[in-house]
Amino acid sequence: MTSETELRDPELARPETERETETDFDEDDRLRPDFVRAVLDAVEAGDFEEARARVESLHPADIADLIELTPAEDRAALASAIADRIDGDVLAEMNDWVRDALVDALEPRQIADIAAELDTDDAVAIIEDLDADDQREVLRALDPDDRAAIEEALSYPEESAGRLMQRELIAVPEHWTVGDVLDYLRADDQLTTDFWEVFVVDPSHRPVGTCELSWILRTPRVVSVTDVMKREQTLIPVDMDQEEVALRFQKYALISAAVVDGGGRLVGMITVDDIVHIISQEAGEDALLLSGAGDGDINEPIRDSYKARVRWLIANLVTASIPATIVYLFEGTIAQMAVLAALMPIVAGVGGNAGTQTLAVTVRALATNQLTQSNTIRAIRREIAIALLNGLSVAAAVGIAIAAAGSALPDLGGGTLPLVIAAAMLTNILIAGLAGVLVPVTLERFGQDPAVASSVFVTMVTDSMGFLAFLGLATVSGLVG
């Protein structure tokens, strides 16, 4: 609980030092390479004093960044040199992979010491990835209250509200006045300082309303909390998936929310600062999933990245056999007019790009709950209209280009080829638009993540249809044979 420390020891903060070190950051608030280098040089030279002096005024988030920016093999040395600055706040800010590796190097006793000073949610984040033996040992080393809280959190599914929530919160009974709340908050030293709302609960500990702190501050002492509180509240079931929790926070612009168990009783609180990184992660993972790059973190061990990616490359190899078979069926056509082989990847490739555009828009709209059953038909019609405009434009451009090239290169086969490639391009872009919206919508309807596997399907369709339309039209138009 850093904030408590800062609260009691304002002298700890040094605005002058802070201003000095501003030059350690570039214009995008990232640590400068020469700063990182200087710290690592000091550690390597054994000058721990110098290393500690350089990191002294850094925010925990920047110390976490410094460790991430350090090559994996030098992290242990750096961590032991600046050990007094690596507390729970730093670990909570650190990339999961980097933290896991660092924590693995610590003794269970040390992990327990760090976990004890954190809110439940941050302690759980550190402990949940330990292997079973270490986890047991860390839990044994914790005091009984902390252990019970963390064991309960670990009993909820991964990535659920139960893992995200902190149990430290302020709950007051309905019959209290604003004055009672103020006295309670001032009297009890053990209460958390990190809260933004007070929850009002009934005698069975079910939340009946929330009070923003600003309302409490602006209301006379004699007023009852039930007259200040807002009764409409977004309650988070303890087993709700974190992606859903993030969407609720966004949709209803929440600062904090009560977490309730199956019986509707208040069991914890989630605050928005624990959610922002999930919002960012969930929104950012679409690009990674669409490409088949899995979790796609640059700190992920190479072995894990390899396993995640090679699966999709092999899947792609299998699906690529379908368009290859289509081309193979036209072997005779190509043998007669090999220039078709040079042009067919253009029809397939631009169609693939059109499909990917539609796919990206559709996946994003599904992820943000903008595209639901109510407007699916409308979205499909919209994509067909755009595909028609794109298809006509690109078909015209490619037809004119090939006609122009044909006047210089006689083997381009004269007047029919521009028409054939234009017609094939229009057909493929229309099919790409349809596939780009239907594939993810169908996956979603069957309860699958629309970002996973969509790309491989859509590319298979646009490759196959591009080759089929182009080589088929070339054959039936009498261009060949």
Place this chain on the structure above:
Amino acid sequence: MTSETELRDPELARPETERETETDFDEDDRLRPDFVRAVLDAVEAGDFEEARARVESLHPADIADLIELTPAEDRAALASAIADRIDGDVLAEMNDWVRDALVDALEPRQIADIAAELDTDDAVAIIEDLDADDQREVLRALDPDDRAAIEEALSYPEESAGRLMQRELIAVPEHWTVGDVLDYLRADDQLTTDFWEVFVVDPSHRPVGTCELSWILRTPRVVSVTDVMKREQTLIPVDMDQEEVALRFQKYALISAAVVDGGGRLVGMITVDDIVHIISQEAGEDALLLSGAGDGDINEPIRDSYKARVRWLIANLVTASIPATIVYLFEGTIAQMAVLAALMPIVAGVGGNAGTQTLAVTVRALATNQLTQSNTIRAIRREIAIALLNGLSVAAAVGIAIAAAGSALPDLGGGTLPLVIAAAMLTNILIAGLAGVLVPVTLERFGQDPAVASSVFVTMVTDSMGFLAFLGLATVSGLVG
């Protein structure tokens, strides 16, 4: 300021009604299609009473969703039927495109009435997209204070902190005690109720520290605010780009932050609820930009979507001429052995997928400031290692598959072809890995958005290299000719 209304009229909230209408939502908290249908049927039948009754207990965010889910041509009718529920909060929650269309249908006088009840940031979001004439008229209809605040906000660049901030905030002088702050907050009815921190300022109105409300609540009245406040604070320059603001909020887990002008004076405040949608939008736009889908919103007018997308398709058409030219140079090889035309898209396509994987990971790491100059070399080495593993695996798989197919299909050309395609695949996946990391890193180094244009470049490289390696090796290996 809804929260104020709710504060004063707790009877307005109806938990019973709320529970009833829970069935209007599906398991993902989206409005059910039959609910949307029922409201629209009521509007169409002229039964506005019924329509209003159905939406009565909806949250402003859900009313905004309802309007988004309504077909564009029916929105005006719905909006006038439930006009009393379409207030500033609903407009603030609405998709930009849908809101702009709806606002365009309103009189300047009506827009001014709505803007007057909003915080500066929400009012600016509504007014900034009006055309110049309407904007002038709305501003004229506002009272002088509101007008001055909004005109000042509009003077800052689009997507800057100055547009995002609200001017309604609580700032107190350094010499005050906690008791002074409490008395001030209780005495003045005109103060905002939406704040989470109090800013402490020096006599020239420069912020010297911030107090979380919970600290004020837990501290005795006699203590000076300077003994409670935290001196380390993240100050946001008024001209900072919103993407940068979002990254600061994420990195330092901020709830609110002071916005300062060039002279360091406090001019506004940004709260995290105004930032969450920007965090989500900035994180989600990578997938859209990588595909060349522009803003990629399903509510964007078809004309705008067409313009955004066709540019990239035409660019793709141009870059696709390079790999096509490479194939064209091997026209003679293909004429002799047309089966090569069937296999070459596999080499190009799987290489393209490998490149896209690396690209997605790199772009994400750049966007989240995880990849900086300090660890670029390490990231490149990491991608080469993964590419080598992927390349060897896929090369082995494709070689074995072609060898197996070759025993059934004699035109696959015997023993050399599996080796040729395996070697070409390995080469292309290695080049894909390099291009996937070098292209975005280079764009970023030159101050360009690494997500824009990267895909087109990388695909051009993987297509060209795939065809060149495969057809080139087929020629030099003596497989053909």
